[in-house]
Amino acid sequence: MISNVLSKSKEDLRIGVYVCHCGKNIAGSVDCEKVSKFASDLPGVVLSKHNLYTCSDPGQETIKKDIAKHNLNRVVVASCTPRLHEPTFRRTCEEAGLNKYLFEMANIREHCSWVHLYEPEKATEKAKDLVQMAVARAALLKPQEESTVPVARKTLVIGGGVAGIQAALDLADTGYKVYLVEKTPSIGGKMAQIDKTFPTMDCSICILAPKMSDVGKHPNIELLANSEVVDVSGYIGNFTVKVKKKPRHVSKDCTACGDCVKVCPVEVPNEFETGLSSRKAVYIPFAQSVPALYLIDEKSCIGLDNNTCGACKEACGPKVIDFTEKEKEVSLDVGTIIVATGLDVFDPAGLTEYGYLRFSNTITSMEFERLINAGGPTGGRLVRPSDMSVPKTVVFIQCIGSRSDSKGNPYCSNVCCMNTIKDALLIKEHWPDVKIHVLYLDIRAFGKGFEDLFRRAKEEGVMFTRGLPAEIFEDSKSGSLYLIGENTLENKKYKIEADLVVLSVGLEPRKDSDVVKRLLRLSKTTDGFFMEAHPKLRPVDTPTGGVFLAGCAEAPKDIKDSVTQASAAAGRAGILMSKGSVTVEAITPLMVSDNCKGCSLCEKVCPYNAITVDKESKEATVVEAACSGCGTCGAECPFEAIEMRHFTDEQIFAQVDVATAEDANKKIIAFCCNWCSYAGADFAGVSRMQYPPAARIIRTMCSGRVSTKFVERAFARGAAAVLVAGCHLNDCHYINANYQTKKRVERLWKKMERLGLDKNRLQLAWISAAEGQKFALKMKEMQAIVDGVSAEELEKSVKGFMPRSRVVVKKSEKAIEKTVECLTPEIQSLVCKKRSLPKDVGVKY
Amino acid sequence: MVYQNQILNLGKTLKNVLDFDKLKFCFECGICTASCPVAELIPENYNPRTLLHNLLSGSVDMLKSAELWLCAWCNRCHNHCPQKINLPEIFQTLRKFAVEHGYFEGFYKALSIIREKIPLPASSCYVCFHPERVIGDRKLVNKAIKDIILDYEDNKQKPKSIFEIPGKKVAIIGSGPTGLSAAQDLAKKGYFVTVFEESSFCGGMLRNCIPEYRLSKKIVDCEIKHIEDLGVKIKKNLAIGENLKIGKLFQDYDAVLVATGAHVEKTLGVKGEELKGVFYALDFLEKSNLKKIEVHGRVLVVGGGDVAIDCARTALRVGAKEVSVLYRRSKDEMPANIWEVNEAREEGVNFEFLVAPTRIIGENGNVVGVECVQNELSEVDDSGRRYPVAVQGSEFELKANFVVIAVGQFPSIDFLPKTVDVTKDHRVAVNPFTLETTTACVFAGGDVASGPATLMEALLAGKQAAVTIDCYLQSSGLDSFDKISAKKLESEDCDK
Incomplete structure (x- = not known):
């Protein structure tokens, strides 16, 4: 089969194949020697080797030497996922003078050896197929030139918590212009609300306030508080961001004298004090606020709309209050963006067994912080809310909203154990006689200095009991709380009477994080936090170029980790900006003007509006800087007028053809998008989730690249089943390209129905990068479908999808009608519209 | 049979037969055990958390363990579990295995544990432990319960330690499960116990409201007899407040336990509740137990608790052609025990979810139908469930010959x-x-203090009360009890 493919290529092929053992990672279940031997016999291959670690220095050196010695013009490495080492090997090729687009990888680790650990023979067969597919594709690869785009030396930081503050200061100090956008009226975030920090017991606001004022004063930082990002367009190095500035109604000349507050008649719960005290409708969020300006809360002020009250305006000495101020929108041009949107605290009201909100003496750890804070509503005196007395027994319940499948979130929130230990010590410091019980599942004191703090708490007499209470009862008269649980170390029930119960609540992704996610085309892990580009090697990058993560937006973390990550993000953004330019992967489309009919179908499906069709010349052109290379235009074009560079039709056909050359009736051809589904399959591999070895995965940048032709080709060649997998519908890395995928697959389903075929054989799945489990399940599910496909069914589909010979639109109207009938509806309408075309034009379908 | 291999690893087997959802990872937080009334009653014999742990790592010997048979199906562990591990269903599956392999040892052992340690053991077996759910042969179950529990020799013996503590008398108001359970324990400890019962029958809800098909009244009689044999006096037809002033009790007894249960029916608060053919749940169950009621045609039961299910199943047994249960929330919020619901479905009871009655329609004073409204769920309320809200303009009518209202009870105090x-x-x-x-000197337990609950919780409350009353009478006795204040109580506050 492969020779058919090769015959198409005109140049003299000299392919070098390297099969990597990856220690035992691949060689454990795949016979690498056998695979390498197999590859050496493939046409076009002049050299095939297997080595222990291809990515190591000696491994790379071998490739370089071989390129020179054997004059290789294609290199294929069969090892791990291209998402990991493709850049490494591309660099190797470049260093040896080979265009990096002439390099191809076969993923025989994540997609083969790790997921078929116990089927060495089948794994080896699959690895052979994968290598053969890579060789076939390599044969058709063409050298490409990458273009560069400039990077604006300005950064947008979204979120003014400690992470955002740190990132902004780092970049501003380096000399870049920084826009810091904060949704609330003051920066500071959650750290400003906390009393002390663990493990050093530093006062939180005392160490944060100087940084906040630095931000306010820094000449390179433009602080946009009380503002929200509403739109982001552009791409790496050249983002245009629209920011909505909500009105403060108090101008910058405010002297913060506070005269307005005295006369304001409206009282509402104070958010900063977690509702434990109240504030006026005109207020300053907290004493150390930056900007140190008052503002009017639009929701609660009674004077704004109907002028029934104007007390503050009258009382204001410098006359800085303006009721008429309107919302403003500003547009910013930035090169990089740092997302530091932070977290939400878990709301335990849904856990009725613990009675939060129902019992006045059950509070959350955040409320506790304000209660024990000297600047808080009680002046730092720990009292229980029901009768304002100092409690004699305080119980902390851990893992509220964490590590649970049904009551909150499944992940560990990382900071609550240490926070509780810190809180317990704080109580002991001021009121040594208070009895403290900590009811826990596991105490996770993993960081520097954490264990010492834990020991100190034990020394001070804090009681740690393993086992969470099942329920809390309240004595309605005294307000005391009764807890019943099991001490699971002693297998005995405990019953505790407590004066105050503190629910140690976990951290959650922000409820409004979906907005940022959509605007910046980010992905989320199943936890709901933003996903990094690589968990180990690119922990602060996102899949979207030029966008970086800092702080709890990425995962729950403590202050130290947030600051560390913020500096890292600032560093990453700084690298891009100091370079001043960035190269764009050469995967954008080339228009074949001879074939283009100017039908503008490509223009319609392009998510970036990067294609324009000239109405007069009827020719499509691509704005390369705006294009991201998803390939959905290439999949849509009925005239083969678009060549997707590095993901051409021929290359994909070659992969399909090779994969279906033998035993096609037992195979699944899976088209997976680079960002989500391919990564999801990688994740299944990394997690060693075992699934049947029937699938042959073909990588495309986006599922939108998967043309109906590819699927039809697979069926025509007798494949038992086809999977088209992409990102979840609103998570597409190319805005909305996967909606086109959906349409195409639905069209194919209709066709299969018409042909009397089993629709289940073509599966469409939305699998995110974090859903390895889902991918493995899908594979198992599809194996059952493959097992159930009969010989007749296969024959029918082969016949049904066999490509027709060129249908020539003949001159007579009748003939056109006849031809039109056998075409898909879209093309039907197209052909009908295009009757004015030169009559001898062929419509190939 | 695959499982006949004696060295079979139960953990592996479980993983094969149960889907992943039911067998999630346990972090050993202890919430299941802490919320389990049986684990509280017999902590030395039963601990669901360690049982699961042993099952997952254990060998086939676990199938012979008595613990497997001591789950009372209250489903509290499942509802409270942070990982939503479905322990009752896991135990159910294991019980099935045990039966399939002929391992009945555990079952017999469990029955003797129940006899020794749980008050009203036979009734508990039928109402809570349900061995018949896996042992298809009802005769075998009945015989085992009869042989091991009811006819057990020691039952007929007099308590050994009686009258060791002379002069201490305890009054118990109410002869329901809580009262009887406390009476039994206190009598065994040697106190004079007198139980006051308002009606002419003992057993409270156990007799009146648990349908005959679930629990034969002969068994209740037999068990009450065993308790009477311990020296407990039961005074029937004595309503406190009416026939007997409560002040008199305070005078005559050293401690009083209030265990009057929850009898007052909540009303729907809609028009037409006075019509002929409208019943309240407890009344309906009581009358049908006494065979004083017959229905026909279509019966609508309003409510989603265990009592509503009992009413629906009873209605089928007293002549209803078609029975529908109307519940205002959705299936997920329904408080009724899932097994009861499934059994009701199998018997042909229909369920209509998200439906609330707005009016009962009558003709000539008889029920002919119910006007209902479709609900949708909104925010989570205090009970942790999503609150139902009526959909505007979704009113519709359901035909009905009888309506049973089972929307909950509260205590009369x-x-x-x-x-x-x-x-x-x-x-x-x-x-x-x-x-x-x-x-x-006044204690209260059971439904009167906790609101309507299961039999196990009632028995547990009785036991707890017995322990506290014993402590109270032994340690401080009447010394700490201010007699003057007691007299004051009598004259001013009591019996108004």
Whole structure:
């Protein structure tokens, strides 16, 4: 089969194949020697080797030497996922003078050896197929030139918590212009609300306030508080961001004298004090606020709309209050963006067994912080809310909203154990006689200095009991709380009477994080936090170029980790900006003007509006800087007028053809998008989730690249089943390209129905990068479908999808009608519209 | 059979037969055990958390363990579990294995544990433990319960330690499960126990409201007889407040346990509740138990608790052609036990979810139908469930010949002195650990303090009360009890 493919290529092929053992990672279940031997016999291959670690220095050196010695013009490495080492090997090729687009990888680790650990023979067969597919594709690869785009030396930081503050200061100090956008009226975030920090017991606001004022004063930082990002367009190095500035109604000349507050008649719960005290409708969020300006809360002020009250305006000495101020929108041009949107605290009201909100003496750890804070509503005196007395027994319940499948979130929130230990010590410091019980599942004191703090708490007499209470009862008269649980170390029930119960609540992704996610085309892990580009090697990058993560937006973390990550993000953004330019992967489309009919179908499906069709010349052109290379235009074009560079039709056909050359009736051809589904399959591999070895995965940048032709080709060649997998519908890395995928697959389903075929054989799945489990399940599910496909069914589909010979639109109207009938509806309408075309034009379908 | 291999690893087998959802990872938080009434009653014999742990790592010997048979199906562990591990279903599966392999040892062992340690053992077996759910052969189950529990020799013996503590007398108001359970324990400890019962029958809800098909009344009689044999006096037809002043009790007895249960029916608050053919749940169950009621045609049961299910299944047995249960929330929020619901479905009971009655329609004073409204769920309310809200303009009519209202009960506590505090939702306020009320020497337990609950919880409350009363009478006795204040109670607050 492969020779058919090769015959198409005109140049003299000299392919070098390297099969990597990856220690035992691949060689454990795949016979690498056998695979390498197999590859050496493939046409076009002049050299095939297997080595222990291809990515190591000696491994790379071998490739370089071989390129020179054997004059290789294609290199294929069969090892791990291209998402990991493709850049490494591309660099190797470049260093040896080979265009990096002439390099191809076969993923025989994540997609083969790790997921078929116990089927060495089948794994080896699959690895052979994968290598053969890579060789076939390599044969058709063409050298490409990458273009560069400039990077604006300005950064947008979204979120003014400690992470955002740190990132902004780092970049501003380096000399870049920084826009810091904060949704609330003051920066500071959650750290400003906390009393002390663990493990050093530093006062939180005392160490944060100087940084906040630095931000306010820094000449390179433009602080946009009380503002929200509403739109982001552009791409790496050249983002245009629209920011909505909500009105403060108090101008910058405010002297913060506070005269307005005295006369304001409206009282509402104070958010900063977690509702434990109240504030006026005109207020300053907290004493150390930056900007140190008052503002009017639009929701609660009674004077704004109907002028029934104007007390503050009258009382204001410098006359800085303006009721008429309107919302403003500003547009910013930035090169990089740092997302530091932070977290939400878990709301335990849904856990009725613990009675939060129902019992006045059950509070959350955040409320506790304000209660024990000297600047808080009680002046730092720990009292229980029901009768304002100092409690004699305080119980902390851990893992509220964490590590649970049904009551909150499944992940560990990382900071609550240490926070509780810190809180317990704080109580002991001021009121040594208070009895403290900590009811826990596991105490996770993993960081520097954490264990010492834990020991100190034990020394001070804090009681740690393993086992969470099942329920809390309240004595309605005294307000005391009764807890019943099991001490699971002693297998005995405990019953505790407590004066105050503190629910140690976990951290959650922000409820409004979906907005940022959509605007910046980010992905989320199943936890709901933003996903990094690589968990180990690119922990602060996102899949979207030029966008970086800092702080709890990425995962729950403590202050130290947030600051560390913020500096890292600032560093990453700084690298891009100091370079001043960035190269764009050469995967954008080339228009074949001879074939283009100017039908503008490509223009319609392009998510970036990067294609324009000239109405007069009827020719499509691509704005390369705006294009991201998803390939959905290439999949849509009925005239083969678009060549997707590095993901051409021929290359994909070659992969399909090779994969279906033998035993096609037992195979699944899976088209997976680079960002989500391919990564999801990688994740299944990394997690060693075992699934049947029937699938042959073909990588495309986006599922939108998967043309109906590819699927039809697979069926025509007798494949038992086809999977088209992409990102979840609103998570597409190319805005909305996967909606086109959906349409195409639905069209194919209709066709299969018409042909009397089993629709289940073509599966469409939305699998995110974090859903390895889902991918493995899908594979198992599809194996059952493959097992159930009969010989007749296969024959029918082969016949049904066999490509027709060129249908020539003949001159007579009748003939056109006849031809039109056998075409898909879209093309039907197209052909009908295009009757004015030169009559001898062929419509190939 | 695959499983006949004796060295079979139960953990592996479980993983094969149960789907992943039911067998999630346990972090050993202990919430299941802490919320389990059986684990509280017999901590030395039963601990669901360690049982699961042993099952997952254990060998086939676990199938012979008695613990497997001691789950009372209250489903509290499953509802409370942070990982939503479905322990009852896991145990059910294991019981099935045990039966398939002929391992009945565990079952017999469990019955003797129940006899030794759980009050009203035979009734508990039928109402809570349900061995018949896996052992298809009802005759075998009945015989085992009869042989091991009811006819057990020791039952007929007199208590050994009787009258060791002379002169201490305890009054128990109410002869339901809580009262009887406390009476039994206190009598065994040697106290004079007198139980006061308002009606002419003993057993409370156990007799009146658990349908005959679930529990034969002969068994209840037999068990009450065993308790009477211990020296407990039961005075029937004596309503406190009416026939007997409560002050007299305080005078004559050293401690009083209020275990009057929850009998007052909540009404729907819609028009037409007075029509002929409209019943309230407890009344309906009681009358049908006494065979004083017959229905025909279509019966609508309003409510989603266990009582509603009992009513629906009873209605089928007393002549209804078609029975539908109307519940205002969706299936997920329904408080009724899932097994009862499934059994009801199998018997042909229909369920209509998200439906609330707005009016009962009558013709000539008889019920002919119910006007209902479709609900949708909104925010989570105080009970942790999503609150139903009527959809505008979704009214519709359902035909009905009879309507049974089973929307909950609350306690009647008007007879108590004012010094006994009452909660906002009309229950007696007690210390949940000791069941003490705000008045010395008065204790309260069971539904009257907790609101409607299961039999196991009622028995547990009785046991707890017995322990506290014993402590109270032994340690301090009447010394700490201010007699003057007791007299004051009598004259001013009591029996108004």
